[in-house]
Structure formats: structure tokens, C-alpha cells
Amino acid sequence: MRDLRTIRIFLSVLFLAASVATLFIGSGVTPMAAIAGRMQIIPSALATTIGATGFWLVATFVFGRIYCSSVCPLGALQDSADWLRRRILRSRRAGGSLNPRRRRQITPYSWQPQAGRWRTLVLLAYVVCLLLGLLSIATILEPWNLLRSAARLTNREADAPWLMLAADAGLGALLALLAVVAIWVGALLKGRPFCTEVCPIGTTLGYLSTRTLYHIEIDPDRCTNCMRCEAVCKVQGISVKDRIVDNSRCVRCFDCLKVCADDAIRFQSTRNRRVTPLMDKT
Numbered sequence: 001m002r003d004l005r006t007i008r009i010f011l012s013v014l015f016l017a018a019s020v021a022t023l024f025i026g027s028g029v030t031p032m033a034a035i036a037g038r039m040q041i042i043p044s045a046l047a048t049t050i051g052a053t054g055f056w057l058v059a060t061f062v063f064g065r066i067y068c069s070s071v072c073p074l075g076a077l078q079d080s081a082d083w084l085r086r087r088i089l090r091s092r093r094a095g096g097s098l099n100p101r102r103r104r105q106i107t108p109y110s111w112q113p114q115a116g117r118w119r120t121l122v123l124l125a126y127v128v129c130l131l132l133g134l135l136s137i138a139t140i141l142e143p144w145n146l147l148r149s150a151a152r153l154t155n156r157e158a159d160a161p162w163l164m165l166a167a168d169a170g171l172g173a174l175l176a177l178l179a180v181v182a183i184w185v186g187a188l189l190k191g192r193p194f195c196t197e198v199c200p201i202g203t204t205l206g207y208l209s210t211r212t213l214y215h216i217e218i219d220p221d222r223c224t225n226c227m228r229c230e231a232v233c234k235v236q237g238i239s240v241k242d243r244i245v246d247n248s249r250c251v252r253c254f255d256c257l258k259v260c261a262d263d264a265i266r267f268q269s270t271r272n273r274r275v276t277p278l279m280d281k282t
Contacts, residue, residue: 004267005254011070012079015039019073019144023151039071040144041201057208064209064216068195068202068251074143075195075251077180078187082234085188119196119203126200141200149176191234196249206248216245216256219272222264229256229265238265 018036038044044052056067068075122141129138139145152173183194195202209215218229220243230238232255237246245265256265 005258008066008070008252008254009079012076015071016073016076019147023148024154026155036071036073037144041067042139042142042144056205060205060208060212062213064212064214064247064250064252065202065205066252067205069253072143072201073147074180074183074199075192077184078192078194078234079253081184081187082191119198119206122198123200123203138200141198143199143201146176146179149173150180153177187234191236192251195251196235196237202251209250210248212247214267214269215247216250216252217266217268217270217272218243218245219264219266221272222262224262224264226261228259228261232256232259 015036022037039052041053041056056071059066069079126138126141129135140149150173152170186193196206216238218238218240223240223243225240227240230240233250234253234255235246235249235251237249238244238256252267254267257267
């Protein structure tokens with residue numbers, strides 16, 4: 001099961017590179033670049049055929065939000081912030097404490113129960129804009145269109161909703177780029193808050209992921225309360241104390257599977273039930 005994380009990282013890097021190539025240079029740069037665009041949910045939904053959208057809906061019902069962790073380019077960018085964050089943590093452990101002013105910014109992630117009202121409001125506003133035909137407003141929060149707007153800085157053929165929000169195309173592209181940078185910084189400090197609280201695509205897939213066939217599950221008889229899985233969760237969706245994994249927020253990065261030395265957290269189709277009393281490792 002831990003190999004799933006390696007596969008996920010390989011796919012995310014591949015699709016990020018292909019997406020950057022097709023957006024910032026052009027779809028003709030490499031065949032993989034054109035495929036990256038066709039595999040995105042929104043371009044597929046707006047096309048005459050919605051094969052990719054249908055595929056991701058089915059995949060989400062079965063496996064959860066694998067789109068968010070493997071194909072979405074903005075998700076891969078946020079993962080790069082998580083990678084840097086881990087390096088900062090390791091440096092602090094190896095070389096002593098950092099500046100106290102930065103201590104709160106690089107503490108491990110922790111589970112935070114959230115009612116999801118903000119993401120619901122954003123999704124509702126998104127749907128209302130779609131129904132009213134305000135596509136340029138509705139799509140400014142979609143990851144693909146956000147990056148496509150920023151790509152205008154180097155690719156003059158790029159066209160996206162963010163260009164409609166400024167007096168000229170260059171300013172629109174700059175605003176989109178600043179938004180991408182803000183999302184990356186947010187990922188550096190808080191994991192992936194954009195994916196769990198803002199992105200309408202992520203919220204929709206999250207609702208579909210509440211009862212997926214395969215899900216992340218904590219085995220209460222194996223868990224020794226080491227808290228490693230909770231500390232690395234990018235969406236603060238794991239509570240070791242309550243043996244809870246919020247699969248609607250889980251983006252299937254599989255980091256928790258890698259850090260668990262007791263094989264107590266798994267990606268499986270069955271539900272766990274406590275059989276024996278929980279014993280802490282001594």
C-alpha cells in the first residue's frame with residue numbers, strides 16, 4: 001500500500017510538468033502536454049465530450065479524491081510547499097530551534113474539526129454564477145483556469161477568466177500569478193486549505209468522497225497513538241484520539257500510510273472494528 005504514494009508522486013510531477021508546458025509554452029510542445037489539458041475536469045466538462053469528467057466522477061466514487069493529488073497541477077504545486085515545509089522541520093530538529101517568531105508557522109499539522117460552512121458557501125456561489133451564466137466569475141477559482149490566466153505572462157495565446165477582471169491582459173495575468181503564489185504560501189503554512197475550503201472542484205469531489213468504496217481507515221487494534229499520521233496530514237483530516245479520518249477532505253496523498261510504522265492506517269474497502277483493547281507501545 002505504501003507504493004501508492006510513490007505512484008501518486010510520479011503522476012503528480014508528470015502532470016504538473018505537462019500542464020506547465022501546455023499552459024506557459026503551448027499544447028504543441030509535447031504530446032503529453034495536450035493530454036494533461038484533456039484530463040482536467042473543467043476543460044472536459046466544457047467540451048463536446050465529457051469523457052474525462054465522467055472518468056473522474058467514477059474514480060472518485062471508488063477511490064476518493066485521487067484527482068486532487070495526482071492530476072490537478074495546483075495540487076502538485078501545493079505539495080511542493082509541503083515538501084519544503086518538511087525540510088524546514090528536519091532542519092529545525094537537526095540544528096536546533098529556529099526563530100521563535102517562525103515556530104508556529106512550521107509546527108506539524110494537527111487535526112482540526114471543521115463544519116465546512118465556508119467551502120459550502122463558496123460552492124453555492126459557484127453554482128449560482130454558473131446558473132446565471134457568469135462563467136468568467138464562476139471559473140476564477142478553478143485550478144486549471146487560474147493557472148491558465150497566469151500563463152498569459154509567457155503565452156499570449158492563453159485566455160482565461162482572470163483576464164476579464166483587469167484593465168488589460170497583463171494585469172489580469174499578474175493578479176492570477178499573485179493568487180497562485182498566495183495559495184502556495186498558504187500550503188506552506190497550513191497544508192492545503194485552498195483544496196479543502198475554497199476550490200469548488202475539490203469541494204464537489206469531497207462530497208462524493210464521503211462514502212467511497214476504498215477509503216483511509218485507522219485500525220484501532222494496531223494504532224499505538226504515535227500521532228505521526230495526524231502530524232503529516234495536509235488537510236488536517238485525521239484524529240488519532242477519535243480514530244477518525246475525514247475522507248471528504250482527504251486528497252489521497254498517502255503520506256499517512258508511509259509514516260505509520262505499525263501498519264495501523266490503511267487504504268481499504270472494509271470498515272474496521274475494535275476487537276481487543278487498545279494497548280500503547282512500550
